[in-house]
Amino acid sequence: MEEKAKIRVRDLNLYIGRQHILKNVNVDIPKNKITVILGPSGCGKTTLLKSMNRLTDLYPEVKVSGNIFIGEEDILNTTSEITAIRKRMGLLSQRPYPLPMSIFNNIAFGLRISGRTKKRILDARVEHYLRQANLWEEVQYRLKDPASALSIGQQQRLCLARGLSVDPEIILADEPTSALDPLSSDVIEKKFVDLKENYTVVLVTHILRQARRIADNVIFMYMGEVIEQGTAEEVFNNPKEERTKQYLKGTFN
Amino acid sequence: MREFRFIEEKIFRVLMFLSTAIIALALLLIVASILFKGIPAMSWEMLSQTPKGGFYFGKEGGILNAIIGSAYLSIGASVLAFSIGLPVALYMNVHMVKRKKMLNTIRFFLDLLWGVPSIVYGAFGFGVMIFFGFKTSLLAGIITVTIFIIPIMVRGMDEVLKTVPRGLLEASYSLGSTKSETAYRVFFKQSFAGIVTAFLLSFGRAIGDAASVLFTTGYTDSIPTSLMQPTATLPLSIFFQLSSPIEEVRTRAYASAVVLTLFILFISILSRYTTKRYQKNKIQF
Numbered sequence: 001m002e003e004k005a006k007i008r009v010r011d012l013n014l015y016i017g018r019q020h021i022l023k024n025v026n027v028d029i030p031k032n033k034i035t036v037i038l039g040p041s042g043c044g045k046t047t048l049l050k051s052m053n054r055l056t057d058l059y060p061e062v063k064v065s066g067n068i069f070i071g072e073e074d075i076l077n078t079t080s081e082i083t084a085i086r087k088r089m090g091l092l093s094q095r096p097y098p099l100p101m102s103i104f105n106n107i108a109f110g111l112r113i114s115g116r117t118k119k120r121i122l123d124a125r126v127e128h129y130l131r132q133a134n135l136w137e138e139v140q141y142r143l144k145d146p147a148s149a150l151s152i153g154q155q156q157r158l159c160l161a162r163g164l165s166v167d168p169e170i171i172l173a174d175e176p177t178s179a180l181d182p183l184s185s186d187v188i189e190k191k192f193v194d195l196k197e198n199y200t201v202v203l204v205t206h207i208l209r210q211a212r213r214i215a216d217n218v219i220f221m222y223m224g225e226v227i228e229q230g231t232a233e234e235v236f237n238n239p240k241e242e243r244t245k246q247y248l249k250g251t252f253n
Numbered sequence: 254m255r256e257f258r259f260i261e262e263k264i265f266r267v268l269m270f271l272s273t274a275i276i277a278l279a280l281l282l283i284v285a286s287i288l289f290k291g292i293p294a295m296s297w298e299m300l301s302q303t304p305k306g307g308f309y310f311g312k313e314g315g316i317l318n319a320i321i322g323s324a325y326l327s328i329g330a331s332v333l334a335f336s337i338g339l340p341v342a343l344y345m346n347v348h349m350v351k352r353k354k355m356l357n358t359i360r361f362f363l364d365l366l367w368g369v370p371s372i373v374y375g376a377f378g379f380g381v382m383i384f385f386g387f388k389t390s391l392l393a394g395i396i397t398v399t400i401f402i403i404p405i406m407v408r409g410m411d412e413v414l415k416t417v418p419r420g421l422l423e424a425s426y427s428l429g430s431t432k433s434e435t436a437y438r439v440f441f442k443q444s445f446a447g448i449v450t451a452f453l454l455s456f457g458r459a460i461g462d463a464a465s466v467l468f469t470t471g472y473t474d475s476i477p478t479s480l481m482q483p484t485a486t487l488p489l490s491i492f493f494q495l496s497s498p499i500e501e502v503r504t505r506a507y508a509s510a511v512v513l514t515l516f517i518l519f520i521s522i523l524s525r526y527t528t529k530r531y532q533k534n535k536i537q538f
Contacts, residue, residue, distance in 0.1 A: 055423050058419075060352065087429030097536070099438075148533070148536045172427075
């Protein structure tokens, strides 16, 4: 990689109890690109993603060793507040988890806890982020409605807007379209392509076609190990590893 | 074989209907018998006056002392238990998510405490009062009842908070919120209706319990004017009147029971109404 990677994972090992979930993971995730983590279910994709946000802290019996550098900071061995680390990354999960409040407050929540409480600023920012997620047109007259009244596809876009609202550098997405209809998935996918101009996107998916459509970089994982990584062209058109070839052909077992 | 499945279905349907009917009937019977015996003795005097000289011989007076006393006691105890119990329940479900074993231990002990009969709490409260030289008083009653209902309230809220999905916790954290912000701004809101229900369940236990207040709050015919005075309560008022040899006093016990029942009914209707307004923000998962 010519440029220094935005996220550098070095010798990451993660255990849950006695299970070895991530085995010596070393990956580089370049800035302002979409990096797709690909692999069969249970291979540790989601765990890798969550360890970048240190959400793995929340699970009992998890032991992590190694380094994860975000920019220059090693987030596994740092003195900064965990909240400050997490704020640098927006998270989009498998299904939308809107906060139990109104549409407006879902976006304003992140702004308020980071100290922006003036009504005028809040109004402007909320509109800005809803527009970014292509949701403003649909909800501008019902901002006070509960977020639970939105459809699943709208909720996922709301979650995207909410994630952007805390001004992150990185977007972590964990199979964000798996619960959505094709149209909403399409909106989210297209949005990612727009967003990479300003953000570094890490997308976990098991949908091969989705990966082919939008990936700049691909990391292929199997059984907790990184089998292959590189640019999308390299990995899709000219895979080096036998297991990658099999997976791409669909003859994997 | 098909035949048998249909017969089975029928038998179980009848069984389930019968069980439902028995429960409903029992409930109706209780309410009906209280109303039937209590309504004739009900009068404005009953509700608006404290017992006069000859009250316990069937003469004039009412149970205002017990109504006011019960209200003071149960509201005081519920509010106190809530302000201690809510942080505990949130702490268990937000701050301690990682500590499964510890949580299970805490839940186990809370369940044990829930099962302890209220007379034991009464005796405990009484023992502490003697140790510190306290007399029976409203304050002693409130503290005893608070201790008695905290496990009920915490476990009630805990059961609701437990159902908040992990994804919501992660969503809140990934916005950079602290544990407390997650607890009070996300978990509390998501579980609001259930938390109110837990509060009212405990309130019902507080207002309906006789044994825990027997030694601690005492009984008096006047309305308390300070926390340090003994206080009458409805369950004890029912108890004393029901044990009277005089017929008229005994029917008044049922009138007191009607008051107690209405109290609880009123609170539950009020809560249904208020929670409905907040329920709409709850996310269905």
